[in-house]
Amino acid sequence: MKVILNEKDIKKIISNLVKKIIKKYKNLNKFGIIGIHTNGVYLAKRIAEKIEKSKKKKIDIGFLDITFYRDDIGYRQNIQSPKETEINFDLNNKDILLVDDVIYTGRTIRAAIEQILEIGRPKSISVAVLIDRGLRELPIYAEFVGKKIKTKPNQQVEILLREANLEGDKVIIYSK
Amino acid sequence: MKLLIKNAIVVEPSKNLEKKQDILIENGKIIEIKENIKLTQPHKQINANNFYVSAGFIDIHTHLREPGNEEEETINSGTKAAAAGGFTSVFCMPNTNPPIDDQAAVEFIMLKAKNEGLINVYPVGCVTKLRKGEELTEIGELKKAGVVAISDDGEPVENSKIMRRALEYSKMFNLPVIQHCEDKNLSKGGVINEGKVSTMLGVRGIPKESEEIIVIRDIILASLSKGFLHLTHISSKNSIEFIKQAKQKNINITCDVTPHHLVLTEDYLLKSPYDTNLKINPPLRTEEDRISLINAIKDDTVDCISSDHAPHTKEEKSKEFDLAPFGIIGLETLFPLCVTFLYYKHKVPLINIIKKITNNPAKIFNLKNKGKIEIGYDADLTIFSIQEEFIVSNFFSKSSNSPFIGWKLKGKIKYTICGGKVVFDSTNPKDPFYENKNFYNNKK
Amino acid sequence: MLNVKKFNHKHLLGLEYLSKEEIEIILETAKPFKKLFTRSIKKVPTLRGRSVALLFYEPSTRTRTSFELAAKRLSADTVNITVQTSSVQKGESLIDTAKTLEAMKADFIVIRHFYSGAPHILAQNVSSSIINAGDGFHEHPTQGLLDIFTIKEKKGKIKDLKVVILGDILHSRVARSNLWGLTKLQANVVLCGPPTLIPPEIEKIFPNVEIEYNLEKAIKNADVINILRVQFERQLEHLFPSVREYSLLYGMNKERLKIAKDDVLILHPGPMNRGIEITTDVADSLNSVINQQVTNGVAIRMAVLYLLSLNTTSTKL
Numbered sequence: 001m002k003v004i005l006n007e008k009d010i011k012k013i014i015s016n017l018v019k020k021i022i023k024k025y026k027n028l029n030k031f032g033i034i035g036i037h038t039n040g041v042y043l044a045k046r047i048a049e050k051i052e053k054s055k056k057k058k059i060d061i062g063f064l065d066i067t068f069y070r071d072d073i074g075y076r077q078n079i080q081s082p083k084e085t086e087i088n089f090d091l092n093n094k095d096i097l098l099v100d101d102v103i104y105t106g107r108t109i110r111a112a113i114e115q116i117l118e119i120g121r122p123k124s125i126s127v128a129v130l131i132d133r134g135l136r137e138l139p140i141y142a143e144f145v146g147k148k149i150k151t152k153p154n155q156q157v158e159i160l161l162r163e164a165n166l167e168g169d170k171v172i173i174y175s176k
Numbered sequence: 177m178k179l180l181i182k183n184a185i186v187v188e189p190s191k192n193l194e195k196k197q198d199i200l201i202e203n204g205k206i207i208e209i210k211e212n213i214k215l216t217q218p219h220k221q222i223n224a225n226n227f228y229v230s231a232g233f234i235d236i237h238t239h240l241r242e243p244g245n246e247e248e249e250t251i252n253s254g255t256k257a258a259a260a261g262g263f264t265s266v267f268c269m270p271n272t273n274p275p276i277d278d279q280a281a282v283e284f285i286m287l288k289a290k291n292e293g294l295i296n297v298y299p300v301g302c303v304t305k306l307r308k309g310e311e312l313t314e315i316g317e318l319k320k321a322g323v324v325a326i327s328d329d330g331e332p333v334e335n336s337k338i339m340r341r342a343l344e345y346s347k348m349f350n351l352p353v354i355q356h357c358e359d360k361n362l363s364k365g366g367v368i369n370e371g372k373v374s375t376m377l378g379v380r381g382i383p384k385e386s387e388e389i390i391v392i393r394d395i396i397l398a399s400l401s402k403g404f405l406h407l408t409h410i411s412s413k414n415s416i417e418f419i420k421q422a423k424q425k426n427i428n429i430t431c432d433v434t435p436h437h438l439v440l441t442e443d444y445l446l447k448s449p450y451d452t453n454l455k456i457n458p459p460l461r462t463e464e465d466r467i468s469l470i471n472a473i474k475d476d477t478v479d480c481i482s483s484d485h486a487p488h489t490k491e492e493k494s495k496e497f498d499l500a501p502f503g504i505i506g507l508e509t510l511f512p513l514c515v516t517f518l519y520y521k522h523k524v525p526l527i528n529i530i531k532k533i534t535n536n537p538a539k540i541f542n543l544k545n546k547g548k549i550e551i552g553y554d555a556d557l558t559i560f561s562i563q564e565e566f567i568v569s570n571f572f573s574k575s576s577n578s579p580f581i582g583w584k585l586k587g588k589i590k591y592t593i594c595g596g597k598v599v600f601d602s603t604n605p606k607d608p609f610y611e612n613k614n615f616y617n618n619k620k
Numbered sequence: 621m622l623n624v625k626k627f628n629h630k631h632l633l634g635l636e637y638l639s640k641e642e643i644e645i646i647l648e649t650a651k652p653f654k655k656l657f658t659r660s661i662k663k664v665p666t667l668r669g670r671s672v673a674l675l676f677y678e679p680s681t682r683t684r685t686s687f688e689l690a691a692k693r694l695s696a697d698t699v700n701i702t703v704q705t706s707s708v709q710k711g712e713s714l715i716d717t718a719k720t721l722e723a724m725k726a727d728f729i730v731i732r733h734f735y736s737g738a739p740h741i742l743a744q745n746v747s748s749s750i751i752n753a754g755d756g757f758h759e760h761p762t763q764g765l766l767d768i769f770t771i772k773e774k775k776g777k778i779k780d781l782k783v784v785i786l787g788d789i790l791h792s793r794v795a796r797s798n799l800w801g802l803t804k805l806q807a808n809v810v811l812c813g814p815p816t817l818i819p820p821e822i823e824k825i826f827p828n829v830e831i832e833y834n835l836e837k838a839i840k841n842a843d844v845i846n847i848l849r850v851q852f853e854r855q856l857e858h859l860f861p862s863v864r865e866y867s868l869l870y871g872m873n874k875e876r877l878k879i880a881k882d883d884v885l886i887l888h889p890g891p892m893n894r895g896i897e898i899t900t901d902v903a904d905s906l907n908s909v910i911n912q913q914v915t916n917g918v919a920i921r922m923a924v925l926y927l928l929s930l931n932t933t934s935t936k937l
Contacts, residue, residue, distance in 0.1 A: 065652060068664035068694075068926070081624045081645075082926075084652045118661040375819040376636070378736040378758030378796060383820075450737030494715055494745075496735040498756070 004149065005171035007162075010130070013146035014043070017128055018050045020144055025095055030123065032060035032094045036112050037083045039101035040064075042163040043130060047099060060094070062087030069111035091120030097144075101159040103129045106140030131171060133157050149173075177220055178202045179596060180213060184224035184559060188231070188549045189531035199229065201555040204596035209551060222598075224559050227590050228526070231534040231547050232264025232295075232556030235507060236354075236432060237329070237408055237482035240266070240297070242288065244273025249487040249574045251285070252292040254507070256609055257485070257573035259600040261507040262589040264556035265296040265537075265546060266485075270307070271330040277302035277313045282321035294599045294609060295592075296556070298324040298543070303333050303342045303353060310335075312342060319349040324541045327354035329408065332390055334360060339394065343403025350542055352404035352430070355394050357415070358458070362386035367498055369459040373442040377449060379497060382459050384412035391415045395422040398429050406540060407431040409484050411458040413468035420477045430540050432480035432532075433469050435513040436504060440579065441466050450497040453579040456484075457502035470522050473532070479540060481532045483510045487575030505573045509580050515562050515587025526562065555596040564588040622648045627927045631743045631750040634759035635800035643801055646923050647769050653926075654919035656693065666926055667696035673726035675717065676702045676753070677733045682890055682914060683753050683763070687730050690921035699726070714738060715745050722746040728925065731755070736793075749928045757791045757854065763889050764797025766920040768805065770913050771844050774885055778805040784838050784880075785809060787848035787870060787897050790817045790859070794889045795848060799826055812838035813870060816859040835870055842880040846887040847872050847898050863896055873899040877907065885909050 005013070025031045028051070035044025041063045048059040067082040098112055109127055116125060128144035133151040151157060154176050162168045179201040186197045186209065200208035200215075235258065241249040249257075251268075258266045268285060270276035276285060282299050289297035301318035305311045307328045315326060326346055332355060333339045342353050363386040368374050370381020391407055395418060398405040410416065410431050419431050440460045445451065454460060472478040486503025493500050511533075518524035538547025545554045566588055568580045592600035601608050627645045635643065656662050672691040676684055684700070691698045701717070714733075718741075721729055728749045731739050736756030743750045754760040772778055783802055789795045789811050802809050803826055810830045811818060818831055832838035839845055850866065860866045877884065886898075886908040894900050903910060 068652070068666040070666075081622055082649055082652045084655050086655075114665065118663070119659055370820050372821040372824045375822050376796075376825055378756050378793060381820060450740045491713070494713065494741070496714060496733070496741065497737040498735040 001172055001174040003170055003172050005147065007169045010169040010171070013130060014046055014050070017144050017146055018047055018054070021047065021097065021128065022051060022054065025097070028055060028057050028059065030094050031097070032062065032089055032091065033097045033099060034062045034064050034087065034112075034116065036098065036100040036108060037063060037065045038164070039159055039161055040099045042161045043101060044099040047128070060089040062089065064112055064115060066108055066111040066115060069115050071107060071111070085115070087119055091116065091122045093121070093123045096122040096125045098125055098127045100127070100129050101161075102131045102133055102157055103127065103140070103142045103145075104133050104135060104157075106136045106138035109140045109142075110138050130159060131157060177218065178215065179555075180215060180219050180221045181229060181557070181559070182221055182223050184227055184229035186230075186549055187228050187527055187530050189527045189535050190548055192527065194527060196226075199549065199557065201593075201596045204555050206549060206551055206553050206555050209549060222559070222591060224590070227559050227561050229549070229557055229559045230530045231549050231553075232558050232592065232594060233262045233511065233533040234265040234537040234543070234547055235263050235483045235485070235510070235533070236267045236325075236480055236537045236541065237434075238266040238268055238485045238507065239271070239487065239503070240268040241487060242272065243284065247574070248489055250292070251288045251297060252294075253572065253574040254485070254487070255289070255293040255295045255297065257505070257507045257571060259294045259592045259594070259609065260572045260589060261483075261509070262511050262558040262560060262592055263295060263507060264558065264592060264594040264599075265298060265543065266507070267298045267300050267324060267541070269327065269329045270300050270302045271328075275302050275307050276300070276323075277305050277307070279314070279317045279321040282318055282323055286322050295594045296546075298322070298541070300325045300327050300329070300354060302326065303328045304338060307331055309333055309338060312338065312345065315342075315346050315351065316349060319351055323351070324543065325352045325354050325406065327356065327408070329354060329356045332356050332358045332360065336393060336397065340397050340401055343397055343401035343405060347401070347403040350404070352406045352541060354406045354408050355390065357387045357390035357394070357407055357410070358382075359386040359389045362389065366459070367455055368445060369442045369461050371442065371462070373445050377445060382457070384414065384461060384465065387412055387458055388414045388418065392418050395419070395427060395429060398422070399425075399427045402428065405429045408482065409434050409437070409458055410469070410478070411437045411461050411465060413465045416468050416472045416477055420472070423477065430479040431477075432482040433473070433478050434482055434484045435506060435510050435517075436460065436484075436579070438466065438469055438473070439513055439517050444579070451579065452493045452495070452497055452500035453504055453577050455497060455500055455502055456504055470518065470524070473518060473524055473528065479532065479536045481510065481514060481529070483507050485573070487573055488577045489575060490577075493577045503577070505571065505575055505578050508571055508573065509568060509578060509585070511560065511589065512566070512568075512585035512587040513580070516585045519562065520586060555593060557593040558589060559591040559593070561588050561590060562586060624649065624927060624930065628931055630928060630931050631739070632761050632924055632928060633739050633743060633750065633752045635761045635764050635797045635804070636759065638804075640804045643765070643768070643804060646765055646920065646927060647772060649923035649927060650769055650916070650919040653922040654916065657915065657919070663693050663695060665695045667691070667694040667929055670727040670929065671697040671699065671725065672728040672730060672925070673721045673724075673748075674698060674700045675721065675729055675731045676700070677731070677738070678703070678754070680732050680754070682917070683732060686914070686917040687751075687753060687921050690918050690925060691728075693918070694922055694925055696728075696925070714741060718742045718746045718748075722748050728928070751924060751928070754793050757793050757796070759797045759800075760793040760889075761797050762917065762921050762924060763794050764801045765924070766913055766917040767794075767798055767846060767887055767889070768801050769916050769920055770887065770909050771885060773912070773916070774909060775843060778802065778807050781807045781843040782841060783807045783809050783844040783846065784812055784842045785846045785848065786812045786835070786838070786872065788817045788850050789813050789822075789848065790819050791851040791854040792848045794846075798846060799829065803828065810838050810842070814860050814866075835876065836879055839876065839880045839884075842884050844885045844887065845872065845880060849889065849891065850893055850897055867896050871897055871899065872902050874901050874905070877902055877905070883907070887913060889913070
């Protein structure tokens, strides 16, 4: 097991991400952030908070559970308990920033995009992640990446965030 | 040619005998019983190797299904199953199609049994025409044709007046009336015992009171009529109590119970919900009832153990629980169940069990020269082991509706001899029913 | 946090066979499904490509429609087999019909049957997942679940609530499923009806359940009253003298409603015999959650289909 990012690193990465995001999205009236359960929700909240602080403006935020959109139901791998999807703002014609902790095969983002498109018709969807560990299985692209790392499929990248982890933020990597 | 059975332990309840003796048979009769019989002239011989030998078992409650339901059982297949189960005589119940309610029907059974049966078949005639409970059959004619009892089994004789007349009229022929005790109004729609389990499974129950009401009514009618009443497949504790009291008052009644009521309870339906092989009438009752039946075996309140062998096809039994017919087969499991559960588990003496399937049925139903190992009696004998274990799997019956499949039981029939002929020989598994044609050539 | 991995059933035959935790998993899973109903697209792709056969041997509008909608909102394909149109009338056996559906690769068979135990027969004979949509007067597990879900949604809990199940308990599969579910979740259940409609030895199965023949006594301080339909079609003989007398003794009306708590919930599995077991003003009162029950039914059935789909290899009842 190896710690690849500590609390300080993560704080810095999020600050950088926020800067890039603010730079891209000029019209925050037509902007919304959606976090993917569970870590994506925590990160989305942190990002929104920072933007609100810096721009003094309330940001629309929603939470997405992709369990019902998974493509591996019945294979009994990595089953998550479904959580509620809560998007209480109008998606139509908005620029949506989809936030998750790690991008890997691309299947989660695919499922998330599918669900968002069923809820409404945003003007655009972009993806922000803390870690891009490569090994994509679908043509999915994350525009905002905190840190890129090279991994092998037998490795596990785990993001521990203080919202659910007593020891604070860290990212670890280990072989399965 | 004489047949000699060597080295068997003779179990004869009437003489309270359980002793190693040899038995010599000639012309279908027992001619000698003593230790170490030595013959010089040519003869056939079975070395019984310390197995037990008793009089051939008698089942007073079998459904052979012929005529009418030959897809379930025939006289041929049913008597094969019986022989394999150690029986040399069975009573066939008259709820066939058409029912055995006249002389011609009795003669049909007798003829079929003579031609195709392996063992003795005693027909039971109907009490009422078409078993409708309305008009008495020609009981005298039935007797003349060969019935040993009358019964509307499957249905009770519900009308008290008809039951009274049946008991009164049949006594002049020494014919017992076998009653299936069920108040049909109380049991209507019921499929299992009424109580906890029927409520859990959401099915209608048959209260034990539906049996008890008829038991007590018929005891009263037996007392009134002085007839011969036999109550079959008794299942409840209270019924046993009523019968016990009646016997103490010297009312002329007898009764039997089945192995499944001695072994199973309604709780099996919770382990195996809606298993139609647990759908039996009278239904499996509670543990309290079961224990009282076992005690009634021990204290002789119960006279006989009967199979209530009721074959049904797989198609019929795989219907919805409410729609499937009642009943299970029992000829091939009766004795091993008695050995395993009564003898080994509940310490019922072997001699007591044997009495209830040999001496007592022969006595109650006036079977001449049957049911005992005695000089001059018919050479109907069963040779068995009480130690040998086996797993219940295949049946000689045409049907296999048994809840005991897969059970490991003790008590195995080795040979069944009927009228001096070996009708079942377990040492020849390829052709156990070769009916002595090869027997005399191969054995010495 | 409930973990769906702990739900390891292939079939749903009754609430008798589920643990308290498993019932809670279903209730929790139903919540996100219910949330979907507020969207314009109420459908998720979860069971895309799976098929659900609805095998109904008894007439049913709401349960069948509810299951069908649940399956469709999960993107499963559905087929309806009802007794009027199928080969059942030509005498095909239950097992043969089910084997045919199995051969057509139905992943789920939702069965409603007049006789108790029919779903068990299917579970033993075919490889599809079996969901009991009501068998005889045995169980109706999804109805029990949706009743409990509705109560929990309104009251925030189940434990220690006084729940009265009123009416024809003897013939009611809804009552049995409610009893299993509610007692596992530790509600205080009171059964109320004439002695002839109380199942034999029910106290041996549910020792903590109270039986009260008098309606006024039973509903005093009640948090919930679940009113059962009088099942005229199942009575073999008269278990009460007349509909009039039943209605006088056990009919739920506005006056009687006052005896219960002010915020008592009125449930009814439907279809209602208005004017017999329930008056129109009670059925349409603010206490009535009968319509919410219907909405929640779809969410519960989606949750059940989803959870069972995770366990197609399990053999548990």
